[in-house]
Structure formats: C-alpha cells, structure tokens
Amino acid sequence: MTRTQSAYVDWFVSAQDGLRLHLRDYGSPLDPGLPVVCLPGLARNGADFGPLAEALAAGAAGQKRRVIAVDYRGRGESDYDADWRHYDLAFENADIQAQLAAVEIHEAIFIGTSRGGLHAMLLAAARLALVRGVVLNDVGPVIELQGLSRIRQYLRYPAAPNSLADAIDYVRKTMSAHFPALSEAEIEAYARASFQKPGGTFGATFDPKLVKPLEALRLDEPPPDCWRLFEALADVPLLAIRGGNSDLLSPETFVEMTRRHRNCATYVVEGQGHPPLLMDDAAIARICTFVAEAEMA
Structure with a gap:
C-alpha cells in the first residue's frame, strides 16, 4: 500500500511472474456494502471509474462500500511487460485474481468496460462464487469488426x-x-x-506494444463469438449497457443478450459511442440502482 489520495488508496501487488500491478481502493474494508470491482477497457486504466467509484463508495447504492479499480499489466501504474505476448486475456485474468486475493476480495459485483466485460465473463466461468453481479459496459458475445478495426488503428498511432x-x-x-x-x-x-x-x-x-496482439487478427472475417462464455452469467444478475453510437456492440447483439439471459436489465447511453464513459449522473444512478438490487439478490 502506498500514498493515500483524497478518495482512494493505491495498492501495488505482485503478479505470479513478479510484475508489479496497481489498483485503486476506494472506501474501506469495514464498509457494509458488497464490494464492487471495476475492470477497464483494452488500453484504459482504473482512473476511468473515478466518479462512479466515488459515488458507490460514498453510499449512492444504499450503503457505503469498497470499490476496487484495477490497472492491467502494461496500463496505468502497473508495470509494462517485456513480452507483449502476455497482453492476453488469460494472463490478465490471472492478474485480476491475484489483485483481488491480495486485497481480500472474496465476492463482488463487477463492472467491466469493453475488454473488462470479457474478463468479468471469464471470472464467472472460472470462479462463479466470486461474482455476485455484472455490469457489461458496451461489450457482448459478438464484437463488431468496425469497432475492433478502429481500436487497432488508434493503438497503432497512440x-x-x-x-x-x-x-x-x-x-x-x-x-x-x-x-x-x-x-x-x-x-x-x-x-x-x-x-x-x-x-x-x-x-x-499504456504500453505501445499493446497493439501487437491485435496485429495478428484478421479483420476481413468476424472473430469467434463468445456466447458460450456469456452462458457463465446465466444465474448472475446482469446489467447490459450500450452506447447509442457504439461501433463495437450492435443493437442486434444487445437484444439477443436479453433474450438469452433471463435476468438481464439494459440501459442505453444516448449520444455516446464505444464505450460510454459512465461519468454522467444518469449513468451513475442507473448503475447504483443495479448494484443495490444485485446486492439483495
């Protein structure tokens, strides 16, 4: 644990391969509410969740609670990896589990933006008891090529x-x-x-080498879908969020998610693309309502 900020404490923990990983810890382990864990997008970091994390920690979902916002390896204040091949979902998911174990999070509601939503699904598949609820922010089992191509282009020229x-x-x-x-x-x-x-x-x-795994992707054909992975959330309260202008999560996939999941609430952030920032009062209020409901489920 290092310096204390106005709203959070920084933690640095070791990954299994010794890399130093960073996370932000809002609230207190003594707070009564179920913890929330925030998982950012591909080239993003835990700072994205600042306004939302502060609101949740302060009790906007009914109770004060601990909120953890992670930095993946190669992002934010986490160490960069000398081997870019480790910037994959498997390594990162193991990192997340190590981060949560280090700060003694044994169950939580997860908010996953884009890539973070894939991590939330992977966590549910691997350790269902850890996952009490999930918010998928502009990500689903089918990823649109247009959005993926745009992200790759951005990473090529950061x-x-x-x-x-x-x-x-x-x-x-x-x-x-x-x-x-x-x-x-x-x-x-x-x-x-x-x-x-x-x-x-x-x-x-973020590490500019993050683009290397994407360079191997063929964007002339759709990537494999993740509907089977999505099934890991079948018994988990779910809020699916879509940006009204999103180019990564299509309206068709968004609707299909609600058809396949019996307890999937939805929320559209109009006027925002991929991914919604979750900084406006309305989006924060909707997520807080979901957290309060999932906590009681």
Whole structure:
C-alpha cells in the first residue's frame, strides 16, 4: 500500500511472474456494502471509474462500500511487460485474481468496460462464487469488426499529449463524432483519465506494444463469438449497457443478450459511442440502482 489520495488508496501487488500491478481502493474494508470491482477497457486504466467509484463508495447504492479499480499489466501504474505476448486475456485474468486475493476480495459485483466485460465473463466461468453481479459496459458475445478495426488503428498511432490543454484538445477533436453531447467537465475528466500520469505530468498511459496482439487478427472475417462464455452469467444478475453510437456492440447483439439471459436489465447511453464513459449522473444512478438490487439478490 502506498500514498493515500483524497478518495482512494493505491495498492501495488505482485503478479505470479513478479510484475508489479496497481489498483485503486476506494472506501474501506469495514464498509457494509458488497464490494464492487471495476475492470477497464483494452488500453484504459482504473482512473476511468473515478466518479462512479466515488459515488458507490460514498453510499449512492444504499450503503457505503469498497470499490476496487484495477490497472492491467502494461496500463496505468502497473508495470509494462517485456513480452507483449502476455497482453492476453488469460494472463490478465490471472492478474485480476491475484489483485483481488491480495486485497481480500472474496465476492463482488463487477463492472467491466469493453475488454473488462470479457474478463468479468471469464471470472464467472472460472470462479462463479466470486461474482455476485455484472455490469457489461458496451461489450457482448459478438464484437463488431468496425469497432475492433478502429481500436487497432488508434493503438497503432497512440497519442501522447504533454499538457492538460493538449489532452483536452485531443479528446474534443477525436471524440466529437461519436460523443457529441459530452460536457466540458466530462471532456476534461476523460482527458485526465487518459493521459495524466502520477505527479501530474501528461503522456501515454499504456504500453505501445499493446497493439501487437491485435496485429495478428484478421479483420476481413468476424472473430469467434463468445456466447458460450456469456452462458457463465446465466444465474448472475446482469446489467447490459450500450452506447447509442457504439461501433463495437450492435443493437442486434444487445437484444439477443436479453433474450438469452433471463435476468438481464439494459440501459442505453444516448449520444455516446464505444464505450460510454459512465461519468454522467444518469449513468451513475442507473448503475447504483443495479448494484443495490444485485446486492439483495
């Protein structure tokens, strides 16, 4: 455990191969509510969940609770891996389990954005008793090629603004098409989550080698679907969220998820693409309602 921030404590724990992994710990282990674990997207980090984590920790879902937001290897404040082949779901999922064991999380509600949602499904398949509820943020068993291609292109040419002003300008220019309704506060918060480093400097916050596993993907044919993995959530309370402008989760897959899961609630974030930022009051309130309901299930 290291420095204490205004809302969270930083933890650094060791992966099975010795890599140092970072997580943010909001709230207290003594809080009565069921813990929530936040799992970010492919090139994202735990800072994405700041406003949501603070609300949940403060009791917005009925009780104060502990909230854990992880950084995968090669992202945020976790160590970068010398072997890019370890940037895969299996290694990362083992890391997540090691992180949760280190901070003594034995059951939780999981909020997974994009890649984080795949991790939530994998955790349910491997350790169902750990998973008391899941929020899938703009991800499902079928991943659209258009969105995957866009993400790969972004990772090929990652931005590295060196000031807050440059970061805000970059976010405003690159996200306006799919996120036309963002407020100035949301733009700044997302810019900070994307590019702010410890100590207040700005730059890239993920290993550029993250693109290498994606380079091997063939984007002229659909990737294998994950419907069988989705079945691991069959008995788990589920909230599926989709950005109204998403290019990764189609409306058809979104509807099919509700058909195949008997306890799947849905929420669409209009005016946002992939993935919804989960920083606006309405999205935070919807997730808090789900957490309160899942806790009682």
